[in-house]
Amino acid sequence: MSPAEALIALTRLTDANERRASWRQAVAALGQSVRVTGPPPLDGIAPERLVLAVRHALEQGLADDLDWIAPSSAVVALYELTIALPAGAERRDLGRRVFSRLYEGTASTFAAVAARMALGSGKPLEAATMRARVGLVLDLPVGTSVDADALAYSLVARRELAERWVVRPSVGALPARRLAAKLLEHAAREAVQRAQLGDTLPRDLLAGEIVRPVRKQLLDDREPLVWRHAAVARGLLASVDPRLQEQIELSLDENLSPTEWRRAAVSLVASMAGNPSAATKACNRLLNSAVTKRDPGIFATMVWGLPRVVEVEPDAAEELLDRLSATRRPDVAEAVAMLLSDLVHGTFGQRAATLLRAILASKLDTETPALRGITHRALMILDRDRDHEDRLEERVRQALVAYETTGARAAHELATEAMGRAHATMERIAALSAHDEETLPELVEHLSDVDMAVLERSRLSDLLLLGRRPGDADASVAELEQLQDRLGDWLLDAEQASLSAPWTRTGSVANSRRLRALLHLVDVETTKSEAEATSSRVRARLRRAMQVLLERLAAGPDASVHRILCATLARTFDAAVREGVAEPADVLLLVAAHLTDRQSVATISEASTHLEVQGTVAAYAAFVDVQGFAMPDSLAEGSYDTGSLRREDAADVARRVLRLSRGLAAGGTHRAEALRMAVLRLGRGLEAVAAARGMMDLVSDSASEQSALSDLETAADSLRQLASSVLRRVLDAEPDESIVVSTDVAALSSLVERAVSAGVPPNPRQVSMAIAELTAELPEPIARAASAVLTRLDGLPIEAASDVQAIPLERRRAALPDWLLPRRTIGAFYVVRALGSGGGSSVFVARRLEERHDPNAEAFALKVPQYDPTTARSLSEQEFMQLFREEATALLALPPHENLARFVTFDLAARPKPILVMELIRGSALDRLIRSQSLTTERAFRYLDGILAGLSAMHEAGVGHLDVKPSNVILRDGDMPVLVDFGLSGRQLRPGCGTVEYCAPEVLGVEPEDHVPTPWAADVYSFAAMAFEVLTADLLFDGADEMAMATLHVAHDGWPEKLAALARAPGLGDLGVVLAACLRHDPRNRADVARLRPALASVGQNLAGRPWPLGAGEATDKSA
Incomplete structure (x- = not known):
């Protein structure tokens, strides 16, 4: 029935x-x-x-x-x-x-029902208390009667369950990764059993696209607590999968590293469970091979592959254990002790335990104090006749056994007692000094006990969750979190004290054990509690751990702890990214700010288990590894070897910076993209410098297009900002203020522009100082790379020699705004490239759509309204767009004039935005001539007269410019000044228009009563501010920020301090009077263009022979 x-x-x-x-x-x-x-x-x-x-x-x-x-x-x-x-x-x-x-119920009850649940949706197993039980049944002692293999296979074989149980956890915290690896191990045993019965599909599923990448990920994990189980899973499957058997054999090749050897050795031992005869022979060959001679640590790791063999082939397992024990190595003794402490049956391994006890006992008196504590602990475990209840790990084990034999209630009670014992052990640890050699044996023994019982495995945490009610979603355990808080504080205090503690061999061993515990602590950091206080404590501990470990590593630790220190820092970075404390980009910036040696950076990358952290830091390690070129001894003093880096070598360095940018693609967050773009722009700038045959190659032909050096300087500023902010945001630390970038040093781009304009090479000392300023506060390897390439500028000719061939660079398009669709069309025009922006609009070089592929076709300047934050202070976006529509007609009404850009058309219906099309003026901008100090007084007055002529034509047509400044004046053919409009010109004055360094008080909202200001008076004010700069090479209104500059504009009535000082200089009084008449606070009192132009021309005739800039070294003291 x-x-x-x-x-x-x-x-x-x-x-x-x-x-x-x-x-x-x-x-x-x-x-x-x-x-x-x-x-x-x-x-x-x-x-x-x-x-x-x-x-x-x-x-x-x-x-x-x-x-x-x-x-x-x-x-x-x-x-x-x-x-x-x-x-x-x-x-x-x-x-x-x-x-x-x-x-x-007991573990067997849960395993049976959970296996049936996993055949359904598996959702009941997602609760925290159910996950804890899954972890416990997979972590029962070796030889248990509970069958968890069917449960594990069901959770691994189905895609939707595998994603939740092994795929995502494989890159999570230590408990999650270890559980994923244990699931693979038990699932492999189920697959082998079914394959032996003729059902090979489970074997194939575990070798398929879902599980294979996860097994590789866990096998490559740097944590032995994780990879050993993945290696066992591979070994079990190898008995029914020849491909995996071949993989194991190839991984034991003598030309590989201990990383591959040790994982393969564990897999080889585990394969004895399915093919004892062949695997035993292979193990014996390995024991006598050159591999074990080169890496004797393999003997201890082979013990890790025995648990599954003990359960099915105990005789073969004991024979191998005896051979391993015969090596008489202490690390083998410790590994055997751990194996025997986790066995259900007490008869296995008696011969090995007796032999190893004798070996360890003979070494006890000769060991260093720290090692004595470790040895004593191993002796206690190997002595099976002793009562081990004093050991915390044994108490946790008893609670686990109670879950198997009695039930969850009894297991929880024993776990609660073990938790109390853990707190008592922590009290004892806290009472001991981390650097007192007399108490180190006791300290190391207690610390190892807490580490193995509380941190290495999640047994205690899972056992404590057995007391929760069904449906309780809280996975946190307050008592355990309190213990972790205390242990974390103690470990970090001890690590910080190590910076000043004298080195001893004993202290080094103890330090290694402390770091191992800290590594496991940060690797289990997962904020399970919803309480903000708990989350804040975890984040604060991670921040402090990063800071302490970075300082310790930067100080140059002893070689004996260097690797474990790097691994601990790597796991701290992983946890910080998981907990949202930092991003992979932040990790890179922290590493770059503190570490300069390739070995440390590479070790951190290797030890990381977070794929994005691993990839980002690996890219930086590769970059640091190749920075072996000669560098200046002192950039500030200019003591570098001129031409020390050949053109080809400089190009190679630039390409390495570009490769670094490609390796920083992890994360895709705002900061990650900002960092990548900063390094990319830096690399492109360096590439241009490396390829330059002369300085003229580095100066832009377009007035509004940024030069390669300017772009490089912008990238360096961005990188500095990112590096500075990460210290505050991630570490809660203030950046080092000892390095101050001098504002008195001329920018490198200005030096080169000035040299090209004057035809005279720049001063080597000035170049050196400019390079030092540009690279200040950048990460040292990046600064070294940039400096090495930039030193080419000293000795680079102004113009390339005819016999020097150009290095072809990849052709790149300038960045376009996000709103411009890929087809690059606006109305009837095709956008070629961006030209500039400011004052409420963006300007592009464009051609008519039908001529877009004709490079000889006429080009235009296409202006698009840009609603920016400054405009938002005074206008809504709707009001701004309405102003654009109203003023476009006025601009088209301007008469043709040689000092004005010709307006072509406008299209209010163009999509995605309305456009106004103007004549494209080719030439240098006036601000560039000022920066490069390429003017003469006569030329300066001539340019100013031409600008006034253009303004006069605009004002006669009833239109104001509203953004008069040097960068909006282009010298057509290098001689004729032409006003171009990057702002929103028109018949009405609007608050917020213009540029703050040049804008009139009424533009800032300070207007006379009973008077409506006009655009023309505002233009005159802006012109006077610009004229002062053109004639003196100095801003008339200059402040720390926009508010400070706005204050300067409204605090005078025609005679700002700098103008008054200029007027006191011999022969410059008349000039001061003319400019002051344009700067009156009340716009009704200002001169108009008609009166201003002849007055300024008259002053110019008298001053034409004076050296430029005017007033340099002539102005009297301000207090005079």
Whole structure:
């Protein structure tokens, strides 16, 4: 009779004994369905008939009588009934019974039901308390009778469950990664068992696209607590998968490294479980090979592959254990002690334990104090006749065994006692000095006990969660978090004290153990509590750990702890990224700011388990590794070897910077992209310098296009800003203020522009100082690379020699705004490239759409309104766009004039934005001539007269420019000044228009009463501010920020301090009077263009022979 038939019979049977017998038959049959052997046992039964049968069983008390069958089978049967029932009272009743027995039951009960749950949706297993139980059944002692293999296979083999249980966890914190690896290990054993019965699909699934990448990820993990289980999984599968067997053999090649050897050795040992004869011979060959001679540590790691072999081939396992123990190595003794402490059966390994006890006892008196504590602990474990309850790890183990043998309640009680013991051990640790050699043995022993019992495995945390009610979603354990807080503070205090502690061999061993505990602590950092206070403590601990470890590593630690120190820092970075304390880009900036040696950076990359952190730091390690070129001894003093870097070598350095930018693509966040773009722009600028045949190659032909050096300077500023902000944001630390970038040093781009304009090479000392300023506060390897390339500028000719060939550079398009679609069309025009922006608009070089592919076609300056933050202070976006429409007509009404750019057309219906099209003026901008100091006084006055002529034409047409400044004046053919409009010119004055260094008080909102200011008076004010700069090479209004400059504009009435000082210089009084007349506070009192132009021309005739800039060294003291 089938289970369905036996259940349906309950409703028609009248005899109580027959009903009980039929019920038992149904329950016994349903309780056997942990593994799939056929269709679901209750499929096909009518739901209403099933409901009647279950209701009858509940009413007759049959469901309360389940003591006659194994608890696991009883719960599986109830679960089968529950999932077969439709929603209703009967289903809820049985569901409560299932979860009650599940939460109170033993590990075997849970494993059986969980395996059946995993064959369904698996969602009930997602709760924190259920995940804890999954972890416990997979972590039971070696030789347990609980079968967790079917559960593990179900969680791994299905894509949706594998994603939640192994794929995402494989790059998570230590407990998650270890659980994922244990799942692979148990799933592999299930697959091997099925393959031996002729079902090879499970084997193929574990070698397929879902699991294979995860196994590789976990196998490559730098944490032995993780990769050993992935290696065991590979070894188990190798007995039924020749490809994996070949992979193991190839990984033992003598030309590889210990990393591959040790993982392969563990896999080889584990393969004995499925193929004992061949694997034993292979292990014996390995023991006598050159590989073990080059890396004797393999002997200890081979012990890690034995647990699964002990369970199925104990004789072969003991034979190998004896051979490993015969090496008489202390690390083998410690590994064997750990294995034997986790065995269910106490008879295995007796010979090995006896031999190793004797070896360790003989070394006890000769060991250093720190090693003595470790040796004493291993001796205690190997002595099986002793009571080990003093060991915290043993108490946790007893609680785990109680979960298997007694149930969850007893296990939780023992775990709570173990937690109390852990706090007592922590009290003892806190009372001991981290650097007192007399107490180091006790300290190391206690610390190792806490590390192994609390941090290395999640056993204690999972056991404490057994006391939670069903449905409790909180995965945090307050008592455990308190212990971690205290331990973290103690470890970081000890590590910080190590910076000043004298080095000793004993202290170095103890330090290594402390760092190992700290590594495990930060690797389990996962904010499980929803309480903000707990999350803040975790984040604060990670910040402090990063700061302390970076300082320690930067100070140059002893070689004996260097690797573990790097690994601990790497795991701290991983945890910081997981917890949202930092981003991968932040990690790179922190590493770059503190570390300069390639070995440390590379080791951090290798030890990281977070893919984005690993990739980013690896890119930087590769960059640091190749920076071996000669560098200046002192950039500030200019003591470098001129021409020390050949042109080809400089190009290679620039390409390395570009490669670094490509390696920084991890994360895709705002800061990550900003960092990548800064390094990319830096690399492009250096590439241009490296390829330059003369300084003329580095000066832009376009007035508004940024030169390569200017772009490089902008990139350096961005990089400096990112590096400075990360210290405050991530470490809560202030950046080093000892390096101050001097504002008195001319920018490198200005020096080169001045040299090209004057035809005279720049002063080497000035170049040196400019390079030092540009690279100040940049990460040292990046600064070294930039400086090495930039030193080419000293000795670079102004113009390239005819016999020097150009290095071809990749052609790049200038960046375009996000709103411009890929087809690059606006209205009837095609955008070629960006030209500039400012004052409420963006300007592009454009061609007519039908001529877009003709390089000889006429080009235009296409202006698009740009609603920026400054405009937003005074206008809404709708008001701004309306102004653009109103003023476009006025601009088209301007008459042709040689000092004005010709307006072509405007299109208010153009999409995505309205446009105004102007003549494209080619030439240098006036601000560039000022920066390069390429003017003469006569030329300066001539340019100013031409600008006034253009303004006069505009004002006569009733239109104001509203953004008069040097960068808006282009010298057509290098001689004719032409006003170009990057602002929003028009007939009305609007608050916020213009540029703050040149804008009139009324533009800032300070207007006279009963007067409506006009654009023309504002233009005159701006012209006077610009004229002062053109004639003196100095800003008339200059402040620390916009508010300071605005204050300067409204605080005078025609005579700002700098103008007054200029007027006191001999022969410059008349000039001061003319400019002061244009700067009056009340716009009604200012001169107009008609009066200003002849007055300025008259002054210019008298001053034409004076050296430029005017007033240099002539102005009297301001206090005079």
